[in-house]
Amino acid sequence: MKKISGNPYLLSSDNKILIDSIHLDELMEEYKTPLLVFLEERIRDNIKSFLNFFNEEFENFHCFYSLKANYLTEICKIVCSEGIGIKAVGWPELKLALKLGFSPNKIIVGGPYLPEMLIESCIKNKIKEIIIYSLSDIKKINNIAQKFNHVQNICIRVISQKYQSKLGIKFDDNQIKNLKDALSICKNIKVTSILSHFGTQMNNIGQFEQNIKTIISNLKLLLENKIFIENINLGGGFPEATVMKRDQLIKIARMIKDCFKKSSLVLPNISFEPGRYFVGDAGLFLSKIIRVSEDRWIFIDIGNHICPKFAKCSLRFYNASLIDEPHKYKTSIAGIVPTDQDVLAKNYFFTQKLREEDNVIITNTGAYCLTFSNRFPYVLPTIILVKGETVKTIFDPKFDKDFSLS
Numbered sequence: 001m002k003k004i005s006g007n008p009y010l011l012s013s014d015n016k017i018l019i020d021s022i023h024l025d026e027l028m029e030e031y032k033t034p035l036l037v038f039l040e041e042r043i044r045d046n047i048k049s050f051l052n053f054f055n056e057e058f059e060n061f062h063c064f065y066s067l068k069a070n071y072l073t074e075i076c077k078i079v080c081s082e083g084i085g086i087k088a089v090g091w092p093e094l095k096l097a098l099k100l101g102f103s104p105n106k107i108i109v110g111g112p113y114l115p116e117m118l119i120e121s122c123i124k125n126k127i128k129e130i131i132i133y134s135l136s137d138i139k140k141i142n143n144i145a146q147k148f149n150h151v152q153n154i155c156i157r158v159i160s161q162k163y164q165s166k167l168g169i170k171f172d173d174n175q176i177k178n179l180k181d182a183l184s185i186c187k188n189i190k191v192t193s194i195l196s197h198f199g200t201q202m203n204n205i206g207q208f209e210q211n212i213k214t215i216i217s218n219l220k221l222l223l224e225n226k227i228f229i230e231n232i233n234l235g236g237g238f239p240e241a242t243v244m245k246r247d248q249l250i251k252i253a254r255m256i257k258d259c260f261k262k263s264s265l266v267l268p269n270i271s272f273e274p275g276r277y278f279v280g281d282a283g284l285f286l287s288k289i290i291r292v293s294e295d296r297w298i299f300i301d302i303g304n305h306i307c308p309k310f311a312k313c314s315l316r317f318y319n320a321s322l323i324d325e326p327h328k329y330k331t332s333i334a335g336i337v338p339t340d341q342d343v344l345a346k347n348y349f350f351t352q353k354l355r356e357e358d359n360v361i362i363t364n365t366g367a368y369c370l371t372f373s374n375r376f377p378y379v380l381p382t383i384i385l386v387k388g389e390t391v392k393t394i395f396d397p398k399f400d401k402d403f404s405l406s
């Protein structure tokens with residue numbers, strides 16, 4: 001059997017397609033397109049291999065799933081059962097994480113916007129760390145922590161060296177002074193970590209290297225000022241697991257160790273907060289060609305409202321009805337949002353025959369598609385979770401209003 005999109009849970013032979021242990025034809029009898037499919041075992045494999053690998057390389061390694069990549073309850077339950085931590089950016093995510101039973105010492109919360117209600121909830125629930133993007137949040141958190149007689153661990157996001165990045169704190173003499181001043185009066189705050197996240201879909205090891213160099217220069221600066229940091233958090237940014245192979249992970253781990261060796265700093269506890277790597281290639285859309293135009297454009301029954309460019313997925317398109325045919329003929333693919341901007345791919349290698357009603361598989365749609373989807377007035381897709389031969393409907397637009405968190 002041949003892997004489709006490099007995914008071991010998507011196989012084809014004799015023009016038939018197997019999704020985990022279910023034949024695509026069986027799914028198509030039961031469900032209509034557009035259908036969003038999640039592969040439970042792929043999520044588990046991705047988490048396990050990431051953990052096995054980094055636990056082997058680093059003595060004290062922690063991992064927090066970036067919930068915003070995919071916050072569907074059934075997906076989060078899978079993540080929770082694999083024993084990793086969670087990273088939430090806001091109150092709805094924190095509420096979900098607590099409801100699902102993530103232990104508070106495995107939850108970190110933070111982002112550019114920390115409303116008081118979120119801070120209070122973090123403190124009341126004794127969550128592991130609050131991540132701040134601005135030093136002004138220190139006093140705000142301290143005041144609330146004082147009220148609850150609690151010392152809150154803080155992680156400071158430092159600005160990465162990425163061109164034009166605005167997220168986080170740039171430590172210069174002035175900001176170091178501000179931090180020292182704040183810490184001298186805020187006795188209910190302990191700075192335990194610094195975080196630098198460079199970007200998403202980092203295929204190039206140089207980007208990871210730049211990120212670690214940023215962390216090291218900030219650690220040095222803080223150390224010179226007698227601010228001792230126990231943990232470094234390198235954020236996320238790994239591409240889908242089928243796109244980023246294990247040997248690239250090996251290179252990243254070696255590079256991190258090397259950079260620390262050269263810096264003569266002791267390697268602190270290390271953590272990552274990946275989102276896409278765990279769930280990206282565990283999601284796929286099943287869609288249909290609804291129209292073919294003469295200049296090799298096809299229109300399919302999804303669009304950027306549910307498969308948005310903003311999600312930055314490594315989209316791959318396959319003609320599932322002609323899967324054994326060579327995919328080597330340039331074809332452009334448009335969605336159904338009535339604007340010329342709804343283009344999913346241009347000059348993509350696809351089958352020579354283009355037929356209305358053919359099924360199209362779009363892979364690598366497990367991360368950020370739902371997060372960045374919008375409310376364009378089309379019916380939402382049905383969402384199913386496949387494990388072996390079992391299929392569970394986890395979102396049915398006939399009965400379920402929405403998948404958003406509130």
Ligand SMILES: Cc1ncc(COP(=O)(O)O)c(C=O)c1O
Nearest residue numbers: 066197200235236237274275276
């Ligand atoms: C601070 C931080 N950590 C982790 C992530 C997760 O990134 P990814 O899903 O690319 O691994 C993001 C995504 O934007 C982020 O901003």
